[in-house]
Amino acid sequence: MEIPAELEAKIDEAITHYPVFKRSATLPLLHLFQEHFGFITDEAIDWIAKKLELAPINVLELVTFYPMFRREPAGKHHIRVCRTLSCAMAGGYELLDTFCKHAKIDRSHNGHGHILKSEDGKYSIEFVECLASCGFGPVCMINDDFYEAVAQNEVPELLKKYQ
Numbered sequence: 442m443e444i445p446a447e448l449e450a451k452i453d454e455a456i457t458h459y460p461v462f463k464r465s466a467t468l469p470l471l472h473l474f475q476e477h478f479g480f481i482t483d484e485a486i487d488w489i490a491k492k493l494e495l496a497p498i499n500v501l502e503l504v505t506f507y508p509m510f511r512r513e514p515a516g517k518h519h520i521r522v523c524r525t526l527s528c529a530m531a532g533g534y535e536l537l538d539t540f541c542k543h544a545k546i547d548r549s550h551n552g553h554g555h556i557l558k559s560e561d562g563k564y565s566i567e568f569v570e571c572l573a574s575c576g577f578g579p580v581c582m583i584n585d586d587f588y589e590a591v592a593q594n595e596v597p598e599l600l601k602k603y604q
Contacts, residue, residue, distance in 0.1 A: 442484040448477050463493045480511040508569035516558045516565030518603040521582045524568040531578030539593040
């Protein structure tokens with residue numbers, strides 16, 4: 442995997458913040474990779490593992506646990522809708538459907554566990570586990586913006602912010 446010098450300098454600098462256990466730099470490195478490449482590939486997992494002297498599974502387990510990491514490219518504006526119990530009971534599944542309808546995203550591919558995109562690439566959406574606001578469901582994120590207690594009728598206005 443070819444790593445640009447600027448990215449490698451940021452990686453090396455991030456690692457210096459964890460002099461006792463390099464493993465602790467895993468999350469910052471994953472963020473740097475996703476910021477640069479847009480998502481985390483198998484090659485990136487292997488590269489980070491080697492750089493931190495870890496087994497690739499030690500990096501993969503973080504990528505698959507945290508909902509902010511993507512394993513595939515997303516649209517220009519990425520929507521994450523929580524699907525855990527409290528959000529599901531508050532309307533999370535209906536919220537996902539409403540976002541798909543207004544963002545013109547085809548749900549025929551299920552939408553559980555992978556990213557769905559609009560044809561124009563403007564929006565992508567995925568169901569994620571827990572966005573950590575269980576008392577205010579349903580919750581979602583659009584890019585890095587967090588929204589609580591989102592009503593279905595608010596979706597068109599939310600999407601307008603991201604045009």
